Amino acid sequence: EAQVTQNPRYLITVTGKKLTVTCSQNMNHEYMSWYRQDPGLGLRQIYYSMNVEVTDKGDVPEGYKVSRKEKRNFPLILESPSPNQTSLYFCASSQSRTGSSYNSPLHFGNGTRLTVT
Amino acid sequence: QQQVKQSPQSLIVQKGGISIINCAYENTAFDYFPWYQQFPGKGPALLIAIRPDVSEKKEGRFTISFNKSAKQFSLHIMDSQPGDSATYFCAASEVGRGSTLGRLYFGRGTQLTVWP
Numbered sequence: 090e091a092q093v094t095q096n097p098r099y100l101i102t103v104t105g106k107k108l109t110v111t112c113s114q115n116m117n118h119e120y121m122s123w124y125r126q127d128p129g130l131g132l133r134q135i136y137y138s139m140n141v142e143v144t145d146k147g148d149v150p151e152g153y154k155v156s157r158k159e160k161r162n163f164p165l166i167l168e169s170p171s172p173n174q175t176s177l178y179f180c181a182s183s184q185s186r187t188g189s190s191y192n193s194p195l196h197f198g199n200g201t202r203l204t205v206t
Numbered sequence: 207q208q209q210v211k212q213s214p215q216s217l218i219v220q221k222g223g224i225s226i227i228n229c230a231y232e233n234t235a236f237d238y239f240p241w242y243q244q245f246p247g248k249g250p251a252l253l254i255a256i257r258p259d260v261s262e263k264k265e266g267r268f269t270i271s272f273n274k275s276a277k278q279f280s281l282h283i284m285d286s287q288p289g290d291s292a293t294y295f296c297a298a299s300e301v302g303r304g305s306t307l308g309r310l311y312f313g314r315g316t317q318l319t320v321w322p
Contacts, residue, residue, distance in 0.1 A: 092250070109263070129313035131213065179249050179276060188309040190301045191238055191257060195310055197249030 091116045093198035101204045110165045110201045112180030119186040121163040125176040170205040212313025226284040227316045229296035236298040241281050243287045244293040293317050
């Protein structure tokens with residue numbers, strides 16, 4: 090089944106403890122991206138990657154890191170999490186190298202709910 | 207700066223009624239306008255999309271109306287059902303120009319509740 094898989098689904102951590110949220114897609118997609126979803130703010134892009142070893146900042150990159158060493162994986166790293174990073178995180182991928190198009194929609198994972206205390 | 211503005215933030219509709227969600231944009235270079243549907247505990251999923259060369263796209267009970275001159279587009283859900291209760295996001299992008307121009311800009315979402 091074609092899908093974007095995120096792990097873990099739920100994560101509770103403390104301020105300053107480094108964590109990684111994994112994302113993997115099995116559709117051989119070029120483009121991958123991370124979003125955070127907060128009430129009233131919708132989906133905001135954190136980072137994206139158009140190809141292996143190519144990553145760039147989205148709208149809210151502060152406090153996050155990413156890497157794209159393999160085409161299928163795009164982990165999100167929080168080196169020193171803070172309470173304002175408590176959010177629902179989504180990984181997404183698309184066959185379109187630029188992010189999304191009429192014939193190559195964006196596919197989302199089922200999310201990771203992160204709580205930082 | 208918000209690229210796509212969506213309203214209302216929440217919407218309550220009686221079963222069988224029409225749900226209407228509106229979006230507006232400023233960038234006239236946008237040429238791809240999808241709507242995503244998100245159920246609790248799930249990621250958003252593509253519902254329906256339209257290109258600006260048509261004024262309407264219909265798929266079952268879901269219709270996108272597009273007004274290029276007003277830079278507005280809307281989602282209409284006919285005969286709304288309790289199973290349609292979800293969060294809906296409109297989005298826009300400039301496709302096919304390379305670089306970051308295919309990136310999707312999302313509205314802030316509308317939480318739709320359909321009462322039985």
